[in-house]
Amino acid sequence: AQSVSQHNHHVILSEAASLELGCNYSYGGTVNLFWYVQYPGQHLQLLLKYFSGDPLVKGIKGFEAEFIKSKFSFNLRKPSVQWSDTAEYFCAVNARRDDKIIFGKGTRLHILP
Amino acid sequence: DAGVTQSPTHLIKTRGQQVTLRCSPKSGHDTVSWYQQALGQGPQFIFQYYEEEERQRGNFPDRFSGHQFPNYSSELNVNALLLGDSALYLCASSFETGGLESPLHFGNGTRLTVT
Numbered sequence: 001a002q003s004v005s006q007h008n009h010h011v012i013l014s015e016a017a018s019l020e021l022g023c024n025y026s027y028g029g030t031v032n033l034f035w036y037v038q039y040p041g042q043h044l045q046l047l048l049k050y051f052s053g054d055p056l057v058k059g060i061k062g063f064e065a066e067f068i069k070s071k072f073s074f075n076l077r078k079p080s081v082q083w084s085d086t087a088e089y090f091c092a093v094n095a096r097r098d099d100k101i102i103f104g105k106g107t108r109l110h111i112l113p
Numbered sequence: 114d115a116g117v118t119q120s121p122t123h124l125i126k127t128r129g130q131q132v133t134l135r136c137s138p139k140s141g142h143d144t145v146s147w148y149q150q151a152l153g154q155g156p157q158f159i160f161q162y163y164e165e166e167e168r169q170r171g172n173f174p175d176r177f178s179g180h181q182f183p184n185y186s187s188e189l190n191v192n193a194l195l196l197g198d199s200a201l202y203l204c205a206s207s208f209e210t211g212g213l214e215s216p217l218h219f220g221n222g223t224r225l226t227v228t
Contacts, residue, residue, distance in 0.1 A: 004155075034216070043117070044156070044203065044219040090155050100146070100169050101217060103155035 002027040004091050004104035012110045013081055021076040021107050023091030033074040034092040034101065035065055044090070050074065061085070083113045116140065117220035119204050125226045126194050134189040134223045138206030144168075145187040146217065147179060148203040156203055162187050163209055191225075199227045 007022035025031065035047040048059025055067040065076045074091060091104040116139035126132050138145050144163045148156035158171035162181035181187045185206075191198055201224050205217040 006155075036219075043221045044205075044217075046216045049216060092155075100158040100161060100171060102158065103148075105153070105155045 002031070002093055002095055002102045004093050004102055006089075006091050006104035006107050008107045009105065010108045010110070012112065014112045015083055016080050019076070019078040019081045019085070019109070021089055021091075021109070023074045023076065023104060024072050025074065025091075025093045026072065027093065027095055029095055031093050031095055033065075033067060034094075035059065035063070035074075035076050036090045036092060036103070037087050038090070038106075039087045047076070047089070081109075081111050083111045085109060086111045117142075117204055117206050117218050119202075119220040119223050121223060122221065123224045123226075125228060127228055128194055128196060130194050131190065131192045132194060132225060134191075134202050134204075134225070136187045136189070136204030136206075136220060138185050138187070138204075139218045142206035142208050142215075142218065143185050144207045144209045145181060145185065146205045146207070147187070147189045148205065149173070150201040150203055150222070152200070159189070194227045196227050199225060201225075 003026045005024045033050040036044045037047045038044045050057045050067045058064045063078050067074050088106045088108045090106045092101045094101040118137045120135045146161040147159040150156045159173050160170040161168050165181045176192045178190045201222040203222045204220045208215040
């Protein structure tokens, strides 16, 4: 069965700091990978996705993620965070042959102004 | 605007009761998935409906059941409620023939509290 592990449950950064949120998944086959974000009081929304091709994918609001197949990782990065990035971030995976998307437990990011 | 609408937004029920949650997918979407998000956890997949049939199911007991209507809207029913069923229930819609290019669109969820 697929599973997703997010290393950090709560991250606090100052504005302009660099961000990296870790995500590892367990599944032996081909996968699709996602990062979703939930801003305070809002619904979950897609930040970026990887299906195939270039392992470095760019999403909205300056976020990017790198798929490293050998490490089963899909870490999220942003070179300089803003106060408005305060949110909860979820890594998710689904197997190509499957329809359900499995989510990690989430990382709550708090940016200090 | 989420596009996906869920009702009600909040609900309080007593142990042993039954509950029905409703979801209207984003316009143009035909597939509905339901997730349970307990406090401090990520969303957990309950099941997915397409063409009015349950296509896939997560690790949830038979107390959890659902339905999809011809207009693609969906219901989630939970029988014999337990305290542990208290959670945020999320509905997500997608477009089946959009394939990999059709990501999930989530609603704001229904907060269920079981006392």
